[in-house]
Amino acid sequence: MDAFKLSNRKNWDERADIHAQDRTGFYAIDAFLAGEDVLYPIEKREIGDIAGLKLAHFQCHIGIDTLCLARRGAVATGLDFSPNAIAQARTLSERSGIKADFVEGEVYDAPELIGSGFDMVFTSWGTITWLDDIRAWARAIAGVLKPGGRLYFADSNPSVMQHEEIEGSIRARYDWRSARESPQRFDSKTTYTGDQTPLVTDVTYEWMRGLSDVIGALLEAGMRLDWLREHETLPFKLYPMMVDAGERMFRLPPGVPRMPLALSLQATRTG
Template sequence: MEEIDYLAVNRASWDERVPIHVASDFYDVAAFQGGTDTIREFELAEVGDVTGRDLVHLQCHFGLDTLSWARKGARVTGLDFSETAVTKARELAEGAGIGARFVAADVYDAAEALGETYDIVYTGIGALVWLPDLTRWARTVASLLRPGGFLYLAEFHPFAAMLDDETGTTVTYDYFDQGPHVWKFPHTYTGSEVLENDTTVQFQHGIGEVVSAVAAAGLRVEFLREHDHTLFRRFGTLRPDGPRFRLPEGSPAVPLMYSLRAAASIR
């Protein structure tokens, strides 16, 4: 495969997506501005009370989840590689009257760019596929954590990425093919606006790779939980269940998401 600058290609795509996403029903910025938050129920239960704690959100996009954690009582910092996204996040924070720090930097440069440590490192859903090296990522996470702090990760399950797009019942893709995968789609996931920067480069990471990287970075895995729901209609057969989507009742359940929490040692 011809070598491709994954970071430049992906940044161009995400820069272009920011205004489209901000205007979309999917993100519903107006509802956020009206006082709602975007943190999922299972995340709240698994992260616990964040009141008075310092939380950094890696790969934060334009900051809705970051600012939602602030509404839950955390002191928040968001980091994203898109200057366009970070600029919008700052505007939203100011408009909502929420104290927050947003920094533009590649996630691998987070420790240097932020210059601080945190009680919680939170990384949002759909983040890991943009990273080629999870060992380096996990070391970065560990360097950002204070003694006794923890990483919380909620992600789409890599098993689901093997399945066909229509039914979600047929194994179609190779679980162990890490990529890079170069994808070309005319639209982003929020609507029909045609993208000029329609190419992205993604990387597939299995559960074993994620857990091994976290453990090798010196973090202690507290739990790894697999979930039979997801947050969008990934397969045509999925049915809405409140804010989530599941396979139809009576169908064999498969893991569609997972969550992981891992703690730094108390030194």
């Protein structure tokens, strides 16, 4: 594991333990344990009936979405590179009484780690920016899906990730593509949920890319794009100016030009 990924994994190990305590309610764990479906509204509207499907959740973190999918009837397997996240996911499975399998490992190695023949791959919110090889990601998706199996993907729109809020306005700050060997460095003393527990590993690295890189990688891997949608809300404050949009989502405030903050897509393995 190179220095970039090692720093990221240590950071996510710390975040997983903080997030599992959910002191700010960001992950709505108490509501989940009380029986509520805490998937975000975009996924709820779009994933369709998954009862009985063999489903792989890539970059599952502490497993709450995996378990929501299992509660909907999927036979779910979560995969994440953070051992702490996998441990917390297994604990959450035990606490909730909802069965799912959780496997530690790199998403690129998914076919070797969890096998093939899956009906669906699900991955959402804050995922691909942590990956240094989007083509390997797409190959892993195709590698675990059976022919006709589908991917559901929702995340920040790559076009907004190169921007930051600076002096009250949103401005381009980063190149739209990062070379594999030179990701963007970010320093943050705390995690994104509002919990003020200080992080020991407070440096992370992320890779910028274009929407064409994501779609192109999926097509190259033998996937067919079924649909692509853009959205004006996100489940987190990408920019500090963002305001509450309800249902645990955030949007840009009135007076700021509207932007496609999120995207979602479905793609199907063709062969």
